[in-house]
Amino acid sequence: MSHDNLKQYTWAEIQKHYTRSSLWIVFEDKVYDVTKFLTDHPGGEEVLLEQAAKDATIAFNDVGHSADALEKRRGFLIGEVAESERRPPPFTTGAAEGEKKVNWIVPIGIILLGVTVFFIIKHFQ
Ligand code: HEM
Incomplete structure (x- = not known):
């Protein structure tokens, strides 16, 4: 389902943003631009760079991020993965x-x- 008329990005487009100068990460089929957050992340730059242009839903949840972290994350939302390219539902x-x-x-x-x-x-x- 697409919400709030979010911009749709294909994985080909997302995968162009994997560096310090433009860093996108996907969580739950939503695309986040965390470029500006890189140096502010309490967990460090390295972990964010490792997840560059990937789906980091599991990594993010595994850390047990706080409600505050989730709120911050929302501020970086720029779009969502194109409907045709989302993870298939579980069998x-x-x-x-x-x-x-x-x-x-x-x-x-x-x-x-x-x-x-x-x-x-x-x-x-
Ligand atoms: C938009 C994405 C993210 C935001 C806004 C964010 C935000 C935060 C915040 C606010 C904290 C401080 C603790 C807390 O409030 O939970 C934190 C800690 C941490 N984050 Fe993230 N984070 C993001 C993505 C990630 C990703 C992809 C990883 C990769 C595994 C990661 C790994 C960590 C780790 C390991 C800590 C723990 C630091 C510690 O306890 O010493 N974060 N993050």
Whole structure:
């Protein structure tokens, strides 16, 4: 879903901003320009540069950033990842598991059929 008419960026565009002079980081499909924050980040420059032009949602959450940090982050929002290029939703179980079962049934069925045919032929020899 796109909110608030945010500007849409493709990953090709995002990946051009990976240096000190222009540093973008993606969190939860939102694009943040943290260039000006680089020297102010309490966690240091290095960690931000490591996440340059990447999706750093997990890294950010793993640190256990404060509500204050989240509020600050909001101030750097410049857009969102183009709808067609977002992470796929997690796989749902239903269809995928159904397919797996069918995949097993086919080779087992062929083997059983082969064994049956073998014994029938033996029986009539
Ligand atoms: C827009 C993005 C970010 C903002 C606004 C931000 C803001 C902050 C703030 C305000 C703190 C001080 C502690 C707190 O209030 O939670 C902090 C600490 C920290 N940040 Fe970030 N941060 C951002 C991105 C990141 C990223 C991508 C990483 C990568 C892992 C990171 C790693 C850290 C670490 C390791 C600390 C801990 C410093 C310590 O406890 O000594 N931050 N950050």
